[in-house]
Amino acid sequence: MADLRSDDRAQVLLVAGFVLAASFVALTLVLNSVIYTENLATRGDDAGGGDAISYRNDVADGLESVVESVNRNGSTQSVLRDKLSRAVVSTSRRAAQFQVLRGISANATLVSVEWGTRIGQNRTTGNFTNSTVPASADVASDWTVATGVAATRSARFNVTDSSELALDTGSPLEFRVTDGSTWTLTLFKNVSDGSVTAIEVDPPSGPSRVCSAGSDPTVGLTAGTFNGTDCPALDYGEGVAAPYDIEVRNGRQFQGTYSLVVRDATIDSTNYGTAPDVPFALPAVYEATVHVEYQSTSLSYATDTRVRPGESDD
Structure with missing residues (x-):
């Protein structure tokens, strides 16, 4: 059996103390880093996230009225989807026109459509x-x-x-x-x-x-x-x-x-x-999913957002 003398045991305890202290310091640094990262994510101004979210919201808000307009001017799902896809690109460009001057790339594309039926009498x-x-x-x-x-x-x-x-x-x-x-x-x-x-x-x-x-x-x-x-x-x-x-x-x-x-x-x-002379029931876009991308020198942001015209009055 090994014979640990008292001075050896003291050295072991001292080394162990240093290891524990270093571990606590490292853990503190990691926790501080996580907290700071979360703060950056939630404080849009620090990370540029606020502009990206504003762009996403501008696109979604603009497309609500676009979807209603597309529904009024289409009679088949293929026609509606084609009109909406082109409208998404156009709306995306308008929302991003001021970002280009700042060296920022932003765009949106149509991902999917959830279909419904528009019923009416005009x-x-x-x-x-x-x-x-x-x-x-x-x-x-x-x-x-x-x-x-x-x-x-x-x-x-x-x-x-x-x-x-x-x-x-x-x-x-x-x-x-x-x-x-x-x-x-x-x-x-x-x-x-x-x-x-x-x-x-x-x-x-x-x-x-x-x-x-x-x-x-x-x-x-x-x-x-x-x-x-x-x-x-x-x-x-x-x-x-x-x-x-x-x-x-x-x-x-x-x-x-x-x-x-x-x-x-x-x-x-x-x-x-x-439509338009008698009661009608025609295909309609009930909800659309749009993919939004926003790129700057300090931020890369991408997400899917749903466009639900009339959601506020559900």
Whole structure:
């Protein structure tokens, strides 16, 4: 057995102490480095990350209105994708034009598209019925807009002749969202004041709620607005879980326009014709994924961002 004398043991303890001290110093340096790196990542100004994130946000915000425009001007998925792909490049260049002067390269490209269906009726003298073309079509005042809907965006409608609205709730214009439970929006003229239009919303549970506005109302169904003003009564589909059905009641006696974009829905083609003269159901971009790259001398940034037009009014 080895014989460790007392002075040898002291030397061993001293060496061990130095090793431990060096280890603690190294660990402290590593921790400080990690903390500083995280601070750089979160403080955009230090690492230039703020400019990259601003560029990403500018591209995404700009493309929201672009997607809605593309949806209004395309009739097939291939046409829509081609238009959107070119629009992404154009929007990317506009957002990056001031970065080039600083020696920064920034660009965005379309990665993928999640498809939906755009449903609408553009004639201000049209009714809230299903298709009237051909003339032999079975025009219905009560009908189903879509079934098995997973989500809805940018839903709005405008009554262009409110004189047709009933002065009570006996035969009102109704929009129903149902999955077994039913959420109902009722639009009618206020009995006490025929010039005022009212919205009444009846969720599956809880009390009904009412909002009032002037004549010829425009309703942002998913935005929760009535003639551009917030309507607390509107909480689209509250208490109803996806998938759900969307229905219209008493649509024949009211004139106006409407539009909405639905995802993963079943559409009965016999209810629709083709845009723009009759109720239509056409392919639409529900959501797009865009790849964003931002390169400077001190920063390399790349990410995928989703463009969801109407997300703020979901």
